[in-house]
Amino acid sequence: MNTPLVIYHEIKTEQLGSILVNGITRRSRGSKSRDDLIIKTDSLIDNYRPTHLRAADIGRSKVVYGYIGTREYIIDIKDGKKISLQQKMLNNTHALLQLDVYTELCYVSNLNLYDKIKHAINRNLSETELRPHILNYWESLVPLDVFSIEGMIERPEVMIAHDITPASLRVLSFD
Numbered sequence: 676m677n678t679p680l681v682i683y684h685e686i687k688t689e690q691l692g693s694i695l696v697n698g699i700t701r702r703s704r705g706s707k708s709r710d711d712l713i714i715k716t717d718s719l720i721d722n723y724r725p726t727h728l729r730a731a732d733i734g735r736s737k738v739v740y741g742y743i744g745t746r747e748y749i750i751d752i753k754d755g756k757k758i759s760l761q762q763k764m765l766n767n768t769h770a771l772l773q774l775d776v777y778t779e780l781c782y783v784s785n786l787n788l789y790d791k792i793k794h795a796i797n798r799n800l801s802e803t804e805l806r807p808h809i810l811n812y813w814e815s816l817v818p819l820d821v822f823s824i825e826g827m828i829e830r831p832e833v834m835i836a837h838d839i840t841p842a843s844l845r846v847l848s849f850d
Contacts, residue, residue: 685769699839741833765850781819786830
């Protein structure tokens with residue numbers, strides 16, 4: 676039996692009021708994705724999106740990102756380890772939200788592959804050298820509705836290809 680998955684999202688506490696009124700749009704960059712190297716990496720990876728994702732307007736710069744877990748724990752995107760939900764809330768300096776998502780509009784990406792590409796860009800590897808890694812990144816994408824939390828991807832990150840309405844989120848903790 677598969678463990679029911681839960682999707683979580685972090686925001687800066689000062690954004691909470693606005694998000695509770697307006698929700699989260701998939702075209703806005705969160706505080707963690709405003710770094711120039713991340714923007715450059717996302718742009719290059721998006722240039723190689725498979726046709727079906729391009730047609731659906733899904734790409735790294737066009738999604739809301741989330742943590743994946745269960746009601747008891749979250750998979751840490753830093754190292755892939757399980758952190759109890761209680762521990763995550765205690766050690767968090769951001770507001771932690773639980774999201775209701777349309778699983779058919781969500782994918783799970785492999786952050787190890789993403790970081791490999793990002794670090795290679797930082798080392799100025801050519802696009803020709805990066806292309807196989809980028810294609811591998813897209814080929815490794817798993818639809819959320821078939822994703823298994825046990826061993827499928829070491830450092831999973833959820834790509835949510837729809838906006839999150841205020842009614843579709845619940846505040847779990849805030850600093």
